[in-house]
Amino acid sequence: MRVLRIVLAYQSSIPIYEQIKEQIKASVLSRELSENELLPSIRQLARDLKVSVMTTTRAYNDLEIEGYIVTVPGKGCYIKKVDDDFIKSKHINETKKALTLAIHQGSIAGLTILELHKLLDELEEQRHEKCD
Amino acid sequence: MRVLRIVLAYQSSIPIYEQIKEQIKASVLSRELSENELLPSIRQLARDLKVSVMTTTRAYNDLEIEGYIVTVPGKGCYIKKVDDDFIKSKHINETKKALTLAIHQGSIAGLTILELHKLLDELEEQRHEKCD
Amino acid sequence: MRVLRIVLAYQSSIPIYEQIKEQIKASVLSRELSENELLPSIRQLARDLKVSVMTTTRAYNDLEIEGYIVTVPGKGCYIKKVDDDFIKSKHINETKKALTLAIHQGSIAGLTILELHKLLDELEEQRHEKCD
Amino acid sequence: MRVLRIVLAYQSSIPIYEQIKEQIKASVLSRELSENELLPSIRQLARDLKVSVMTTTRAYNDLEIEGYIVTVPGKGCYIKKVDDDFIKSKHINETKKALTLAIHQGSIAGLTILELHKLLDELEEQRHEKCD
């Protein structure tokens, strides 16, 4: 079992259990956590995050419903197998959401679709420069 | 005074007052509503949208705080002049953030920049279809 | 809004929230509760059943995830539309579960499949007699 | 003493000790295990199943309470004589209950008695396939 790097914004409008969920999900999708890995126990995580047991319970419970983990009463919670296509489709979905948001914001700013394409290229360019 | 075209998703997770706000904002930014134009009264709008007066009050109140409208007690609410450049730069910023996120998520999903452009066009297409 | 007839076995090994869920589900599937009907509020139900608010919350939350109700914050919880095919498939599923259990129990008792068929006919017969 | 064929679903919602119990019971009822036969020791079984000794202890303890086995301190656990008729009638009762439920659910789903018979055969078929 590895220690999870979970950072909580206690004052955020995003519920704490949601933050825990999303960060574990992200770790699964980025392959940081892999199949059959044992997660910290509900109580341990609650202690670590200085949060109520009910809160971590809710997060783990939701993750089980969404198919990311299995919980075995009396033993612990384990990462489930997620297949590559599922992960890819998740990321494509995120990409689409981001692009849709860009189109929306851009339209308010009065940008044409052509200008959006130009902007996209520019940002991609900058990204490469940074990586170099 | 013109009748506002406001469409509410009563069961959305986005608060109704927020939906009203955003749609009025968008109308202002798209010049559909122009300076000094009189908005429907809080009570009239509440009746039209079959919504509590508290809800429309909250929306108008927020819009006033954000500087989009001005309330003249006893007369009504009027659209204020908006500082174009400020608004525009704000939204361009949002656009850039969204595009950068799209590039990032897309790269994880293994999408090339070309595929991103194609996706952008597709989503723009779909957006037009919906509006028709 | 109608009062729900929910009977709880507080000492059962079946969790209370599960009992609530199942009884509401059953009411939906039997068309006792119909589309758009307003359910008792989480708090009202908690008072009625002399149960913690968290417990009714959990039940309603699960029902929303499973698609039986919609909850609208600040307004209440409503029965969602369920289509006939969905209901039928649910009941067929229950039928299969019951038959599978019968096969299992029957095999332990040493019954052949033929005897099971005979038993099925007998019970069906008795059922008709009762109805007459 | 014979080696028990026990297959455990470690992540099932059915407790492991329950799974062990049920499989031993089934073996007794099917005459696979017969009177006075010596069962593997609690510790041996725990090793074989890679399970805590507490778990096998619980299973054997329950079996003794239910009258299926007898524990002789210092020697081991033996299968007891089972009262055939009592057991059989119990299971036939369960079978009838399950069939009655199937008839009821089936009638809601609009199934005829003929379709129920067909369903029964299909499920019996599938059961045999799984066992092969």
Added chain:
DNA sequence: GTGGTCTAGACCACT
């Protein structure tokens, strides 16, 4: 030790 459920309060945002 583990997870599962439950309580009896609380505060918050929204209608």
Added chain:
DNA sequence: GTGGTCTAGACCACA
């Protein structure tokens, strides 16, 4: 009024 979240305990069954 409504639902959403959260706490800080508790008891239970299981491993």
